[in-house]
Amino acid sequence: GNSVTQMEGPVTLSEEAFLTINCTYTATGYPSLFWYVQYPGEGLQLLLKATKADDKGSNKGFEATYRKETTSFHLEKGSVQVSDSAVYFCAPGGSSASKIIFGSGTRLSIRP
Amino acid sequence: GAVVSQHPSWVICKSGTSVKIECRSLDFQATTMFWYRQFPKQSLMLMATSNEGSKATYEQGVEKDKFLINHASLTLSTLTVTSAHPEDSSFYICSARGGRAHNSPLHFGNGTRLTVT
Numbered sequence: 492g493n494s495v496t497q498m499e500g501p502v503t504l505s506e507e508a509f510l511t512i513n514c515t516y517t518a519t520g521y522p523s524l525f526w527y528v529q530y531p532g533e534g535l536q537l538l539l540k541a542t543k544a545d546d547k548g549s550n551k552g553f554e555a556t557y558r559k560e561t562t563s564f565h566l567e568k569g570s571v572q573v574s575d576s577a578v579y580f581c582a583p584g585g586s587s588a589s590k591i592i593f594g595s596g597t598r599l600s601i602r603p
Numbered sequence: 604g605a606v607v608s609q610h611p612s613w614v615i616c617k618s619g620t621s622v623k624i625e626c627r628s629l630d631f632q633a634t635t636m637f638w639y640r641q642f643p644k645q646s647l648m649l650m651a652t653s654n655e656g657s658k659a660t661y662e663q664g665v666e667k668d669k670f671l672i673n674h675a676s677l678t679l680s681t682l683t684v685t686s687a688h689p690e691d692s693s694f695y696i697c698s699a700r701g702g703r704a705h706n707s708p709l710h711f712g713n714g715t716r717l718t719v720t
Contacts (some may be wrong), residue, residue: 523708527709533714534714537708538707582709584708591696593649594644594646
């Protein structure tokens with residue numbers, strides 16, 4: 492089955508700092524890859540996705556590139572804001588009926 | 604976009620009572636929904652996969668008689684926590700795929716915070 496390893500949190504940065512959250516995965520075949528974000532007290536929201544090798548997903552200033560050779564999908568943002576404080580989950584997709592397993596999540600806190 | 608509505612958003616119940624949580628896909632049909640449990644500052648633990656018109660598939664260690672799942676239609680799945688105890692207090696989240704393709708993302712409800720006193 493699929494599995495994912497994420498950077499251990501918490502990660503604390505100052506506003507406008509550069510962000511990288513590492514994610515590596517193991518999977519059968521070439522799954523789609525997703526990043527989800529969970530704001531305090533809420534469910535998860537899709538942040539971005541990439542469906543094949545070398546694809547770059549982007550949204551709200553965040554980016555992640557599907558690297559097949561390193562089985563990675565690192566999340567990056569050039570200048571973080573306080574409102575980006577949340578927990579971020581990396582997740583490889585699978586077949587339509589397969590379960591999706593989430594990594595441990597990375598808690599991000601941004602200082603003003 | 605695809606919307607998943609989860610209700611209630613929070614509930615407090617007494618030990619020994621049962622609580623039902625609903626998960627609805629509002630603008631799409633979901634043959635498969637997933638139920639997760641999340642402890643404070645931890646990741647989501649998949650509890651079960653809810654399949655429309657058939658029995659749910661439970662993950663190892665999850666008591667099927669305690670966490671009853673019913674997926675009665677293509678837009679509704681329910682999770683009933685039976686004879687709740689304080690250790691069942693947690694944040695429960697449901698999700699559904701926005702399409703049949705394997706690259707369809709999951710859409711999540713906003714979660715239900717259950718507190719058992």
